[in-house]
Amino acid sequence: MCLAGCSNNYHKFISQYTFSSSTGLPDYSNLDYWAAHPNKKDPSDSVPKPLLDKYYPDTSVDVFFIHPTTYTENAKEFGSNANIDNARLNAKTDYSTILFQASVFNEAGRVFSPRYRQAHLSCYFPKNAMDTLEAYKAFEIAYQDIKTAFEYYLEHFNNGRPIIIASHSQGTTHAKRLLKEFFDGTALQKKLVAAYLVGMAVDPGDYRSLKPCNKPEETGCMVSWRTFKNGFVPSYLVDEKFHAIVTNPITWDSQFPTADRLMNPGGILLNFNKIVPNVTNASISGNVLWAEKPHFFGNLFYTTKVYHVADLNLYYLSIRNNVKLRSVAFQKK
Numbered sequence: 522m523c524l525a526g527c528s529n530n531y532h533k534f535i536s537q538y539t540f541s542s543s544t545g546l547p548d549y550s551n552l553d554y555w556a557a558h559p560n561k562k563d564p565s566d567s568v569p570k571p572l573l574d575k576y577y578p579d580t581s582v583d584v585f586f587i588h589p590t591t592y593t594e595n596a597k598e599f600g601s602n603a604n605i606d607n608a609r610l611n612a613k614t615d616y617s618t619i620l621f622q623a624s625v626f627n628e629a630g631r632v633f634s635p636r637y638r639q640a641h642l643s644c645y646f647p648k649n650a651m652d653t654l655e656a657y658k659a660f661e662i663a664y665q666d667i668k669t670a671f672e673y674y675l676e677h678f679n680n681g682r683p684i685i686i687a688s689h690s691q692g693t694t695h696a697k698r699l700l701k702e703f704f705d706g707t708a709l710q711k712k713l714v715a716a717y718l719v720g721m722a723v724d725p726g727d728y729r730s731l732k733p734c735n736k737p738e739e740t741g742c743m744v745s746w747r748t749f750k751n752g753f754v755p756s757y758l759v760d761e762k763f764h765a766i767v768t769n770p771i772t773w774d775s776q777f778p779t780a781d782r783l784m785n786p787g788g789i790l791l792n793f794n795k796i797v798p799n800v801t802n803a804s805i806s807g808n809v810l811w812a813e814k815p816h817f818f819g820n821l822f823y824t825t826k827v828y829h830v831a832d833l834n835l836y837y838l839s840i841r842n843n844v845k846l847r848s849v850a851f852q853k854k
Contacts, residue, residue: 582630589690635670
């Protein structure tokens with residue numbers, strides 16, 4: 522069952538995606554190659570109906586959002602990297618992650634999210650040395666698109682604005698590298714409001730100057746978490762040799778690693794326009810975030826122990842509020 526971050530209705534939008542690159546590369550001077558951009562109307566602009574009356578967007582801050590993997594079709598047929606002009610895939614991306622995840626950030630700043638030749642989902646699960654090499658190449662191609670997009674954004678759109686880096690899953694794989702190359706110990710670090718690196722392990726030891734956020738209003742720092750059902754630690758995490766950044770997305774305070782679900786202001790699950798209050802709790806355990814089974818109508822059929830797809834959506838309002846808090850705190854400095 523798809524809890525959040527996905528949509529079964531994207532097929533009706535496919536006909537809107539008629540653009541085609543002559544080179545097979547994304548052209549970031551063309552708005553078609555931005556899944557989200559303040560100069561066009563896109564799903565990242567969406568606001569859940571219960572929040573519309575109190576929606577006051579800030580255009581003085583920018584959010585650079587790197588979306589997760591939506592390329593899950595047969596890799597043998599389509600290749601290890603997505604076709605940048607794949608209409609079906611672009612519609613799927615826009616009406617899943619851009620709608621359900623990038624929209625979290627649209628009140629705190631202008632949202633930019635580039636299309637990129639994302640690596641296929643299977644690249645995270647190589648079976649042999651040949652697969653590993655192919656996966657490395659695929660991730661490198663994807664990152665070079667992200668890097669090109671960010672450089673284009675800096676040159677043409679940023680104009681000195683503070684920056685929020687946000688990402689999920691494969692997006693975080695690339696965002697970690699982007700932060701290291703562009704922000705860690707550089708002049709641009711002074712422009713970083715915060716980095717929301719969700720869904721992948723983040724080793725703080727990889728950075729010289731960037732540090733984990735320890736307080737809700739702290740800026741210039743990084744937050745991260747991976748969500749699993751209470752008590753569950755997948756086997757592939759047992760061998761991690763570092764202490765990953767794990768932020769509680771309800772308290773945002775390292776001194777308060779546990780929060781009851783009654784403290785959770787609400788999540789956005791299957792229905793984008795319905796807020797589910799007190800949907801689950803949040804408790805840090807080692808390198809992961811534990812959450813009790815989400816409370817919503819129909820949760821009887823939700824049996825997975827891995828809440829990865831809902832990392833942001835279970836805490837939608839809490840994240841939304843925190844991003845605004847950090848943005849205001851940054852601009853007051």
